Structure formats: C-alpha cells, structure tokens
Amino acid sequence: MGAYHDDLHDAAEPDGRALRLGIGGPVGSGKTALVAALCRSLGPSLRLGVVTNDIYTTEDADFLRRAGVIDPERIQAVQTGCCPHTAIRDDIAANIDAVETLEERFGPLDLVIVESGGDNLTATFSRGLADRQIFVLDVSGGDKVPRKGGPGVTTADLLVINKTDLAPMVGADLTVMSRDAAAVREGRPVLFTSIREDRSAHMVAQWVTDMVDVWRHEHGVAHHHGLSAHGASTHGASTHGASARRVPEGVSLDDLSADGISIDGVIVDGISADGLSADGISVDGVAADGISAGGVSPERKEHEEHEEQPSRPVTAP
Numbered sequence: 001m002g003a004y005h006d007d008l009h010d011a012a013e014p015d016g017r018a019l020r021l022g023i024g025g026p027v028g029s030g031k032t033a034l035v036a037a038l039c040r041s042l043g044p045s046l047r048l049g050v051v052t053n054d055i056y057t058t059e060d061a062d063f064l065r066r067a068g069v070i071d072p073e074r075i076q077a078v079q080t081g082c083c084p085h086t087a088i089r090d091d092i093a094a095n096i097d098a099v100e101t102l103e104e105r106f107g108p109l110d111l112v113i114v115e116s117g118g119d120n121l122t123a124t125f126s127r128g129l130a131d132r133q134i135f136v137l138d139v140s141g142g143d144k145v146p147r148k149g150g151p152g153v154t155t156a157d158l159l160v161i162n163k164t165d166l167a168p169m170v171g172a173d174l175t176v177m178s179r180d181a182a183a184v185r186e187g188r189p190v191l192f193t194s195i196r197e198d199r200s201a202h203m204v205a206q207w208v209t210d211m212v213d214v215w216r217h218e219h220g221v222a223h224h225h226g227l228s229a230h231g232a233s234t235h236g237a238s239t240h241g242a243s244a245r246r247v248p249e250g251v252s253l254d255d256l257s258a259d260g261i262s263i264d265g266v267i268v269d270g271i272s273a274d275g276l277s278a279d280g281i282s283v284d285g286v287a288a289d290g291i292s293a294g295g296v297s298p299e300r301k302e303h304e305e306h307e308e309q310p311s312r313p314v315t316a317p
Helices: 031-042 059-067 084-090 093-106 151-155 164-170 174-185 202-219 298-305
Strands: 019-024 048-054 075-079 111-115 132-138 158-162 190-192
Touching: 019 031, 019 084, 019 202, 031 048, 031 059, 031 111, 031 132, 031 158, 031 202, 048 059, 048 084, 048 093, 059 075, 075 093, 084 093, 093 111, 132 151, 151 174, 158 174, 158 202, 174 190, 190 202
Parallel strands: 019 111, 019 132, 048 075, 048 111, 132 158, 158 190
Antiparallel strands: none
16 A cells, blocks of 8 residues: 555635635644634634544534633534544544535625644545645654654645644754755745744734735636724725725824725725725715825825834735
C-alpha cells in the first residue's frame, strides 16, 4: 500500500460559491483554537460559516459557541462515528451536507471553514470537500515531527506550527522544525505561531484572506468587505433607497470601503456622497456631523491626523 491515498472525489464546482477551507492536524494541536482565532480576525470583514467534526460528541462546536466568536447558528457539527480522516477524505457526504446547509441558510458566504477531528500525519481533505487546506502541528510532540512527513505535513497548502511559547519547556528547537518543514514541503508556506499569545492568529488570518481574494478573482465571486476597521458591516447596503449603517466614532473616510455598497452618485474617499443617510455622512451634498460632500471638515481632519491608526495584520515572510 502506498504512503499517499488517492482522492476518490472530483473537486467541487466553484459556481460562485464560498472558498472551503479545511483545517486538520493531530489531537490537541490547536485546530479549534485556530478556528476561533480566524473567526475573531475575519468575522468583521467576511461572511463565515464553520463545520466541526468529532467522532461521538459536538465538543468543538460547543467550544466555538461558548467562545462567542461567530453566530452560533453558523456552526454545523458533524458526528463522524468513525476515524476523522474517513469523513474528510473518503466518505465526505456528511460534511458536504453541512457545508451546503450553511450556504443555503446564510449564503452567499465568503468562507466556510471545515475543521477535522484530531487525526495523524496522513490526514488530508478530499478536494471534493476543501479547496484549500491548513495542517496544524504543535511543538509539544517534539521538534522531530515535521521531518516525519506524511501527506498532512507535506501537501497542505499551509503548515501551521502552533504553541511556540511551549518550545523551551519541552526542549523543542524551532530552528530545527523550520529547517525540516522547509525540506519536506518543497517551498510550500510554513507559519509559526502561539494562538495563546496571539488570539487572532494574524499571520494565518492574512494568509486566509489572500486565499479568499485569489478565489474570488479566479472564480468571479462578488467582492465583499465590511465597512470599517472596527467591524461595522455594509452587507447589502445601498446608497439609493436602502438603509445606511452608522460609521463608528473616530473612523475617517479614508478608512472606509465602498465594497459591497451600490454606488449611485459621487464617490468621496470610498463612499458615496449622494443618497447615503447616516449619522456623520452628507446626504445629497449637505454636510452632516462634521463630514461634507467634499470630504472631511477641517476640524474633523485635524482630529484624525492625530488619531492612532489601526494596526495592520503582519504578512507571513
């Protein structure tokens, strides 16, 4: 028997649907913590759904619901009743049903995350279920694990090595892990993180954001982002006849995006100045609450220039 398993399923048709991201890895490596972190980071700007896998329980789904990182209704729990890799690679029907349920109930979505149950180094997702895959290791198994290889380690689109804060306590050499991971992955990306210390997993979130953008470009999926750096959403908002959303205090027009807003008028720094009624935004050219149709008033502009700008996610090297 060969070391790698054949994929029994064809890749799912894109059809303008969400990117499906599989997250796998051994028991206790931090998969569910990573899902929670991605929901924190990406929830304000992307329309998300999550599918969890456990053999006999709904433990991971329950954890995410208690964490409050995503609307509980957007989480589907699959009880596999079998080895986790079977449900994500061989018989993927239950997971496909869960993904399609989320897309039908809450679509259109930007991203659906499918978390596998804890498995071994051979666990991979069928391309019939996941378009991109992240495999999560942690340092507590020792620095020898990456060089042991296995399809999960070598072929995943991204390898994440978690719990770097524990490396000194377990005697794991991160330099060795980095060297060995690079050797077996043949140029595929590797990221080191400690989700305990970075609860938003910024570098991983940036990678996922890039994958969503590529997916949209390749498959013609409508572009969508939230309204502001503070997470206010413009889902479905229109500048002509639809209700507008409040701009959070202290956010300048330069921070705002017109993505997801139908434009029926003049654009002023990324937002329409014609027909968008909300606190602090002009309506049909009439200034309101310090913002004019031509931009920001002098008093507001002076204030913004002294404001601390929001931090940006760090892009992985």
